[in-house]
Amino acid sequence: MKMQSIAALSLSVLAALLITGCAAPQSPPVFPNPQAASPAGGTFVNIDNLRNVAVGLNKDQLYDLIGPPQFHEWFVGNHVWNYLFDFRRGNEVVSCQYQVQYDSHMRVSGTYWRDPACADFLKAAPAQTTVVTEVSKPVALDEFSIQSEALFPFGKSSLASMLPKGRAELDAVAEKIRARDGVTRIDVVGHTDRIGSDAINRPLSVARADTVRAYLIDRGLDAQVIHAEGVGSSQPVTHCPGGESAAVIACLQPDRRVGITLYGQRKAGA
Known part of the structure; x- marks a missing residue:
């Protein structure tokens, strides 16, 4: 056992x-x-x-x-x-x-x-390396402001209605833009004064900006870099009294304008 x-x-x-x-x-x-x-x-x-x-x-x-x-x-x-x-x-x-x-x-x-x-x-997963590439932001290279009275008759915005003086000013602007190097964006912004309702002023400012954009493209500038918008009376540059007298309307003239701003990379030392 x-x-x-x-x-x-x-x-x-x-x-x-x-x-x-x-x-x-x-x-x-x-x-x-x-x-x-x-x-x-x-x-x-x-x-x-x-x-x-x-x-x-x-x-x-x-x-x-x-x-x-x-x-x-x-x-x-x-x-x-x-x-x-x-x-x-x-x-x-x-x-x-x-x-x-x-x-x-x-x-x-x-x-x-x-x-x-x-x-x-x-094994630990390899750390994710984020490569931050410093990109130079576009800077404003130049600005042009053309009075609406020089560009269009009262209440008008079409290319056919553009005044000779406005055409001459835009021709000069187009020539200056073509001579600039490094332009990557062109903003065209239409403005009005405060007289009148926003329902009228804003569409008018958009239409005038679109017409100026089309005119610059017709003068050989790149359509891809030109952007148009209208802001109505939201960006005044004047400080005029109230009312709608002839003196006030004259005072508000700088507000009735089309602004053109060039953006791009500024060369070192420029």
Whole structure:
């Protein structure tokens, strides 16, 4: 009977060794069948904790970091713990076997991957480097202001109604623009005085700005860089008294205008 008991104990120890795959450290390490992992299929490990696994840790410290072994190795005196960890790579889940070996004092003596490429999951993602390119903002290169009375008769805005004096001024402006280097944007803004309702003034200012833009394009300037808008009476430059007397209307004349502003990159030293 005594011999039978010893034989039974030997078989139990052998079975335990077979289940664990490697109850004692081996070099090179021997890994168990991944199908024997519990839980089946492995677990998603905390990568930051796994990075902190190092030689010299005791079993309690390792347990706190990555949990118990997953191949029935949770008995006293075992010098090997095996794990099956899952990682995400895009839409794919990759399973990796990981082994921790302990020395005679039950301190971590080494860690191993069945597939060495799995160690790449512990590498920190490269820091995203944001390259800030300093872009010079366009600056105002030149400004022109033409009185509406010089451009159009009262209440008019069409190209056909443009006055000779206004055409001459715009021709001069177009020639100056063509002579400038580095022009990247041309803003044409129509303005009116405060007399009259916004429902009348704003559409009139838009129509006059559009006509001036078309005139400059007709004189060979790039349509892609010319932008037109009308702001009605919202940007006055005068400080006139109230009322609508002849004197007040004359005082408001600077408000009735079309402004042309050139933008671009100013050359060094300019």
